[in-house]
Structures are given as structure tokens and as C-alpha cells.
Amino acid sequence: MNKPDKIKWTKKHLLGIEELSPEEIQIILEYTERFKEVLKRPIPKVPALRGKTIVNLFSEPSTRTRASFELAEKRLSADSLSIAASSSSFVKGESLIDTVKNIEAMRMDMIVIRHASAGAAYLVAKHVKASVINAGDGMHEHPTQALLDIFTIKEKLGKIKGLNVSIVGDIAHSRVARSNIWALKKMGANVTVCGPKTLIPRQIEEMGITVTCDLKTALKNADVVNVLRIQLERQERGLFPSIREYVKHFGITKETLNKFAKKEILIMHPGPINRGIELSQDAADSKYSVILEQVTNGVAVRMAVLFLLNSSK
Amino acid sequence: MKKFKIKSKALDEAGIKRTLMRISHEILEKIEGKEELAIVGIRTRGAYLAERIAKNIKEIEKKEVPVGALDITMYRDDLTEIAEQPVLHATDIDFDITGKRIILVDDVLFTGRTVRCALVELIDFGRPASIQLAVLVDRGHRELPIRPDFVGKNIPTARSENVEVRIRETDNIEEVVILE
Numbered sequence: 001m002n003k004p005d006k007i008k009w010t011k012k013h014l015l016g017i018e019e020l021s022p023e024e025i026q027i028i029l030e031y032t033e034r035f036k037e038v039l040k041r042p043i044p045k046v047p048a049l050r051g052k053t054i055v056n057l058f059s060e061p062s063t064r065t066r067a068s069f070e071l072a073e074k075r076l077s078a079d080s081l082s083i084a085a086s087s088s089s090f091v092k093g094e095s096l097i098d099t100v101k102n103i104e105a106m107r108m109d110m111i112v113i114r115h116a117s118a119g120a121a122y123l124v125a126k127h128v129k130a131s132v133i134n135a136g137d138g139m140h141e142h143p144t145q146a147l148l149d150i151f152t153i154k155e156k157l158g159k160i161k162g163l164n165v166s167i168v169g170d171i172a173h174s175r176v177a178r179s180n181i182w183a184l185k186k187m188g189a190n191v192t193v194c195g196p197k198t199l200i201p202r203q204i205e206e207m208g209i210t211v212t213c214d215l216k217t218a219l220k221n222a223d224v225v226n227v228l229r230i231q232l233e234r235q236e237r238g239l240f241p242s243i244r245e246y247v248k249h250f251g252i253t254k255e256t257l258n259k260f261a262k263k264e265i266l267i268m269h270p271g272p273i274n275r276g277i278e279l280s281q282d283a284a285d286s287k288y289s290v291i292l293e294q295v296t297n298g299v300a301v302r303m304a305v306l307f308l309l310n311s312s313k
Numbered sequence: 314m315k316k317f318k319i320k321s322k323a324l325d326e327a328g329i330k331r332t333l334m335r336i337s338h339e340i341l342e343k344i345e346g347k348e349e350l351a352i353v354g355i356r357t358r359g360a361y362l363a364e365r366i367a368k369n370i371k372e373i374e375k376k377e378v379p380v381g382a383l384d385i386t387m388y389r390d391d392l393t394e395i396a397e398q399p400v401l402h403a404t405d406i407d408f409d410i411t412g413k414r415i416i417l418v419d420d421v422l423f424t425g426r427t428v429r430c431a432l433v434e435l436i437d438f439g440r441p442a443s444i445q446l447a448v449l450v451d452r453g454h455r456e457l458p459i460r461p462d463f464v465g466k467n468i469p470t471a472r473s474e475n476v477e478v479r480i481r482e483t484d485n486i487e488e489v490v491i492l493e
Contacts, residue, residue: 007400034401038387043437046387307387311398 012312013125013132014305016141017182025147025186031304032151032297039075039300048307049078054110055103058135059085062114064271064295065135065145069112072302078110096120097127104128110309113137131309139173145270146179148301150187152294153224156266161188166218168250169228169278170199170239176270177228181207194218195228195250198239215250219260226268227252230278243277253280266290317475317492323450323468326487329480332465333362336447337369339463344414349442351379351413355431356402359419361482362449366418379413381406388430404434411439416463420478422448425459450489452476 007027017025038046054073058066066082073080083103100111110131113121118140125132136142154160165184171177171193181204184191191209193200194217205211212218219225230246240246257265267279267289275281284291324332344350350370354363360382367380384402417431428446435444447463452470468476468491475492 007398009398031401034384034387034403037404041437042439045437047433048387048389307401 009308009312012309013121013134014143014309015121015125015132015134017143017146017179017186018141020143020182020186022186022188025150025183028147028301028304028308029151029154031308032147032300035075035303035307036297036300038303039296045075045077047077049073049076049310052078052109052310053107054078054080054112054306055108056080056082056112056135057100057103058082058114060114060116060136062135064298065114065142068295068298069133069135069144069302071299072306075299076303076306078306096123100124100128104130110306131312133305133309136175138175139178140175141179141182142175142270143179144298144302144305145176146183147305148294148298149176149180149226149268149270150183151301152268152290152297153189153266155297156290156293157223160184163189163223164192164221165189165224165226166192166194166222167226167228168194168215168218168252170230170234171195171204171228172199172201173231173234174228176226180226181209185209192218192222196240196246199234215252215256216260219256219265222261222265224266224268225252225261226270227279228270229272230274232274247277251276251278251280252283254282254286257283257286264288268294271295320474320491320493322488322490323466323476324489329449329465329478329487329489332449333365334369336449336463336465337366337373340366340416340445340447341370341373343462344416344445346414346442347374349412349414350416351381351408351410351441352416352418353381353383353406353410353431353435354418355427356382356384356404357483358478358480361480362420362478363416363418366416366447379408381408381410383417383431383434385427385430385434388434390426390430406438409439410435410441413441415441415444416447417444418447420449420480421476422446422451422459422461422464423454423476425455425457428459429457449478450476 056069108130112133112135113124114135115137118138120137121132121134134143150160167177181191185208194212197213269291273279273284352363352367354360363380367378370378382405384404386399386401445462448461449465450468451461451464452468454472478489479486
């Protein structure tokens with residue numbers, strides 16, 4: 001027998017990468033390939049989740065993630081609806097638990113939630129019978145983003161193990177960074193984080209990664225650079241002196257890449273990009289940039305996750 | 314889960330080979346529009362049998378036939394009922410099926426539910442001129458109005474029994490056995 005006919009997927013929720021085993025991540029990556037093939041068919045839709053109802057509860061702004069989840073749900077033939085915080089009872093002061101309990105009373109099978117507070121998805125999972133997917137909780141985790149990032153890396157470079165991946169930008173406030181570090185470490189990559197000292201959490205090296213405040217060090221030997229969005233509101237709080245100062249030291253441009261990095265370094269960004277700040281125009285649109293492919297892969301990754309959680313025992 | 318033991322052997326290696334060759338000849342004999350012929354196997358074992366039939370046809374006709382493999386897991390209607398999840402294998406159809414005369418291949422025809430899924434999935438790839446069904450074994454007990462066009466061997470079975478087609482690619486042996 002070359003491969004077993006059955007798998008045992010037991011996870012009911014996807015709350016963070018931290019709790020996934022490398023084998024589970026591997027299954028998600030394999031299934032993502034299957035769903036990527038579905039998306040290339042003349043009719044890019046399968047009946048796998050027919051009759052299931054999914055709610056997307058987004059209490060923070062989002063274009064990419066929400067559209068990606070909605071599309072993944074439609075491609076799997078689930079019925080879904082999306083609730084944005086601004087137009088929901090959140091603004092009337094209803095608690096998160098009350099909101100999800102009410103949503104569940106309408107017989108939802110899965111809840112996709114984005115929330116400004118770390119741990120929100122965990123809290124919801126404790127209170128409902130539905131499967132819960134974390135679509136970003138505060139500064140904690142954004143598991144599907146990390147999964148689509150490592151899928152894209154594997155697709156482009158053929159592997160993850162042994163690669164040098166540098167994450168550059170605001171590490172401290174980034175759930176994308178945290179989920180990526182977990183995913184990359186579990187899959188055997190060497191991770192370096194780089195940014196202004198004030199934007200790097202203390203003791204983060206305990207996750208088994210290299211920390212540097214020098215962009216040259218971060219780019220040297222890197223196979224992949226994942227550039228994070230600089231949240232402009234952070235600067236107002238004095239975490240770095242000025243945008244100009246940030247761009248000078250940490251901005252990724254054609255020029256810095258030519259000077260410090262391997263020629264074929266893969267450029268990634270979770271979006272939305274502040275063009276000309278963390279990433280220059282020419283670097284964002286260069287031929288080694290896979291930013292739009294990340295977005296394409298996002299739909300397939302989310303289909304894989306929804307499919308697996310729905311079949312969990 | 315019930316433990317099965319072998320009751321009898323229905324086909325051995327030579328038997329499987331002979332049967333597949335006969336099916337290949339029958340397909341060529343009966344199909345209208347040989348130029349549009351294409352073979353699609355249902356994973357796992359049907360896909361390997363499809364490749365063998367395509368190889369036979371190539372030997373007979375000296376012409377390449379397009380072959381594809383279909384994984385029906387995403388189309389199954391019993392995913393929430395079964396105890397273990399089946400592995401999602403790759404579906405691989407790299408030719409346009411529109412206008413093709415498709416021979417759908419599976420190892421064992423039983424309730425007909427797998428074939429139903431395969432038909433629904435196949436049609437999502439395009440509009441073939443026709444789809445016909447070839448199976449190595451028909452063991453009866455249909456639950457849907459589905460019948461095979463090419464049958465290797467009819468094996469009457471009790472519902473409680475099981476028929477297993479074991480082939481080199483997946484099982485390291487070539488035989489068809491009835492289990493009870």
C-alpha cells in the first residue's frame with residue numbers, strides 16, 4: 001500500500017496554528033491542492049457542504065479574508081451569511097456570547113469569526129456546538145493566513161523544511177506573524193523576525209527564532225521575505241519615530257533587495273499593502289512577488305479547512 | 314467493525330488480465346465514434362483499471378486514448394455518516410471532456426451510489442457526448458437505477474458479504490476475493 005485510504009481528522013475547530021500538529025498542517029496543505037484543482041474546473045464548485053449553514057461574523061474591517069471565506073463557502077455549496085459589526089447588535093452593546101448564541105439558535109453549523117480581542121474565537125468555541133474558525137483574533141492568531149502563506153511557499157519552492165523565512169515589520173501587533181511563526185517552525189523552516197525594537201515582543205526568541213533589528217541581516221540568506229503591514233496608528237503612539245525613519249531602515253524596495261537579498265527571494269505580504277511604506281511599488285509588483293497568488297490560494301486553503309472541520313469526528 | 318474472512322477467490326491474476334482485455338475489445342466493438350473515446354477511472358482502484366484498459370486499447374488500436382482519474386469524495390452524500398473520513402485524492406482530468414465518448418471505470422459495482430457521484434462530478438467538467446460504465450465486478454444490490462454497459466464478471470453475493478478487487482498498485486497482489 002502506498003498510502004492509507006482513511007485519515008482521522010478529529011479537530012472540530014480551527015482556533016490557532018499553535019494547537020495543530022505538523023501532520024494536521026500537512027493534511028490541510030494536501031487538501032488545499034485538491035481544492036485548488038476544483039477552482040480550475042469549468043464549474044468550480046462541489047456539493048461537499050450542501051445543506052450546511054455558515055455564518056461569517058466580522059467585528060473588524062476585512063476585504064480579503066471575508067471575501068475569501070464567503071467564496072470558499074459558496075464553492076463548497078454551503079449556505080452562508082455575513083454579519084459585519086458596524087451593522088449588527090454589537091453596536092447596541094450585545095455581548096459576544098449573546099450574539100453567537102442567538103446566531104446558533106438559527107441552526108448554524110459553523111461560525112467564522114474575526115474579533116478585535118485575542119481569544120474571542122476560543123471563547124465562542126466554548127459556548128456553542130457549531131464548529132468555530134478563527135479568522136483573526138486581536139494580536140493573537142490568524143491561522144488561515146499562515147496556512148495560505150506556507151501553502152504558497154511550498155507551491156513556489158517545493159518545500160518548507162530547511163528554508164530561511166524572514167518576517168519583517170510590526171511583529172508585536174501582528175497575528176499574522178504569530179501564526180506564521182508557529183506554522184513555519186512546525187514545518188521545519190528557520191524563521192527570522194526583523195523590525196524596530198519597539199515592535200518586537202520581548203522573549204519572542206523563545207519560540208525558537210532569530211531576532212534582528214538589521215534588515216541586511218534579515219535579508220541575507222532568506223529564501224522568503226514576508227512583509228507585514230505597518231499599522232499607521234502605531235506611529236501615533238510613538239512606537240517608531242516617523243514613517244520616513246521606518247521606510248529608511250525597514251522598507252523593502254528593489255534597491256534593498258538587490259543589495260542584501262538573494263536574487264530569487266520570494267516576496268509575500270498579507271495585505272493590505274501600504275505602498276511606499278513597508279513595501280515599495282517596484283518590489284510589490286516584481287516578478288518574485290507572490291502577493292496575488294497568496295490571495296488565490298486563500299480560497300482553496302479555506303475550502304480545505306471548512307471541508308475537514310465539517311467531516312471531523 | 315466486522316472482521317471479514319475470505320470465502321472464495323473469484324479471479325486470479327490471469328483472470329483479471331483476461332477479463333480486462335475482453336472488456337477492452339468489447340468497448341472497441343460497441344462504441345460509436347472511436348475517435349472521441351476517453352477513459353475515466355474512479356479512484357482508487359478504478360483509476361488503475363482505467364489505465365490498464367487504455368493500455369490494452371493502445372495495443373489493439375495503436376492509438377493513444379486520453380485517461381483521467383476521478384476522486385468522488387467531495388461529491389459523497391454520506392460523509393457525515395461514515396466512521397472514518399476517506400482520504401481526498403487528486404482528481405486528474407487534463408483533457409476537455411466535452412463531446413467525448415467517456416467510459417467510466419470502477420472496480421466493483423454495488424449500490425450504484427459511487428457511480429451516481431461520479432456522473433454528477435464528471436458533468437461538472439463539461440458535456441460529454443456519452444458516458445458508459447465498465448466494471449470489473451458487478452455484485453448486485455443496486456439502490457439506484459444504474460446499470461453497467463461492460464461487466465467483467467457477475468458475482469452474486471449476499472448483502473453481508475464483501476467483494477474486494479486487489480491489485481498490484483494498491484495491494485501488492487492481483488486477485489478478486491469474496492469475503493464473508
